[in-house]
Amino acid sequence: GLTNAKYYERGHFFWDERSQTLEEQVLEPIQNEVEMGLTLDELVTKVSAERYYAELFTSAFGDAVVTSERISLALAQFIRSIISTESKFDLGRSSNFSNFTPQENQGRRIFNGQGRCDDCHGTDNFVSDTVFNNGLENPYTDPGIGAITRRQQDLGKFKTPSLRNIALTGPYMHDGRFRTLEEVVEFYDSQVVNHPNLAPQLRNNNRPIRLNLSEAEKRALVAFLNTLTDPNLTTDPKYSDPFNYGD
Structure with a gap:
């Protein structure tokens, strides 16, 4: 985005x-x-x-x-x-997220713990300065950055997008294959495919990671991702109606 x-x-x-x-x-x-x-x-x-x-x-x-x-x-x-600086997540940082529901706080802990999401989305902007192959498929129909660099080790690698306002920016992945955040979470939970260039963050004992989240934990993770939405940004007339802004 x-x-x-x-x-x-x-x-x-x-x-x-x-x-x-x-x-x-x-x-x-x-x-x-x-x-x-x-x-x-x-x-x-x-x-x-x-x-x-x-x-x-x-x-x-x-x-x-x-x-x-x-x-x-x-x-x-x-x-x-x-x-974006006024999401529910931003507003909760100064109070140890006391504004979160129990489900949202559970999702936050999963994001930073068992889910290992922060390995690739760990900054304040929920983005990384590194490109990754996230195991969507093997072989890749789109070589990604490998098509630009012409290097075998870059095949299937793509930019890591920010997760801010992620609930509003579907469909997801470089090819838009997932329509919902629930599908994205399901993929990272149990569907990551092995590939020679698969990111180390998505490996466990040299095999694709399996998170084994419960259904409740998956729902909690999605609930946390929804706290990254900044409603003020989405309704700011500077962006929603710029030609009338300031008149």
Whole structure:
């Protein structure tokens, strides 16, 4: 997701990390034929035709000239402003999570303990500065970062996404194969597939890990993941209605 993108320490974007900067990343969906399907020249023409952008470009860059580089700079800075800091999890940190239900606290303990989720999502942003093969399949239909680096040891490795607002960002995994968080938890509990590049965090005695969570523990883990949702961010007019924001 785009939430807290500024805190991705690796600074690479897309599941296969093919974009080295956020400025590179924002122009790809615009040009992708499955998404917006515009050339950069067409983009510049469309933006230049909207009168209200002249004032905005002048304010940001000193004059009203529209270029694809300036568009990428503006979009990247906008994305960097999307920060999540007011989830139930954030609000509970100062009180040892006294605002959590017993089920949510159970899920938090599983996340940091038996579930080993924090091995890959252990920072305040619930992200990692390392890429992983998480055992989705063998062989991989999508080589992931291996397609970029051309290295055998990178096959099936993908960027580790932030879990902030994860309840709102399905479907899950690089190919969207899981529709719900319950499916994701079930996968990590009992369905991780062996692969030469499988992350060490997902191995036990050199075999794919099996968490053996009970159904109640799985529900608790999902309940905890829901505490990472920031309702203020999702309703902030800066993002939900930016053209009317500040009027």
